[in-house]
Amino acid sequence: MSDSSAMRVLAIDPAIRNTGFAVIEGDAYQQRALAYDVITIPQRLPQSRALAAVRTGIANQIEKWEPDVVAVEGIIFVQSHRTAISMGAARAATLIAAADRGLPIYEYAPRKVKLAVVGKGSADKAQVAFMVRALLGLSETPLRTRPMLSPLRWRIFTPPTRSKRKRSSERKSNKQP
Numbered sequence: 001m002s003d004s005s006a007m008r009v010l011a012i013d014p015a016i017r018n019t020g021f022a023v024i025e026g027d028a029y030q031q032r033a034l035a036y037d038v039i040t041i042p043q044r045l046p047q048s049r050a051l052a053a054v055r056t057g058i059a060n061q062i063e064k065w066e067p068d069v070v071a072v073e074g075i076i077f078v079q080s081h082r083t084a085i086s087m088g089a090a091r092a093a094t095l096i097a098a099a100d101r102g103l104p105i106y107e108y109a110p111r112k113v114k115l116a117v118v119g120k121g122s123a124d125k126a127q128v129a130f131m132v133r134a135l136l137g138l139s140e141t142p143l144r145t146r147p148m149l150s151p152l153r154w155r156i157f158t159p160p161t162r163s164k165r166k167r168s169s170e171r172k173s174n175k176q177p
């Protein structure tokens with residue numbers, strides 16, 4: 001999309017071992033997925049190195065895709081304190097990667113995103129997968145749904161405003177000979 005109102009969002013579902021991300025571009029009426037994947041960190045790495053790898057992985061995606069904003073899953077209720085601490089650390093690694101580059105960061109509660117995308121805050125994974133696939137025109141549903149579909153659904157929910165930042169590709173094309 002070359003429209004100047006188009007916005008590029010890096011949406012992230014943080015986790016220490018499997019951080020999902022999606023790069024979505026569009027406006028309030030039309031979006032398309034440019035990329036989506038999972039940053040997988042081997043179990044053999046200690047937590048501190050895994051967090052550094054998550055931060056580096058997100059920083060690499062920011063450098064590659066030059067998003068206007070970052071959308072991150074908000075804090076959710078979990079039964080285990082250990083899980084909560086681990087998730088919080090992974091969120092921090094992703095937030096730091098985005099903050100280091102001065103990107104605006106939006107945080108969304110998963111229930112609110114499901115409500116906006118599916119019309120039901122308690123929608124199951126299959127319902128979310130179907131709607132994300134339909135809204136973004138994906139030819140297939142990603143197999144590893146949680147880490148990839150969570151970020152894909154955020155673009156549909158993220159406010160459609162364009163940042164004043166220019167990507168390096170735009171800066172290069174605007175230079176005078």
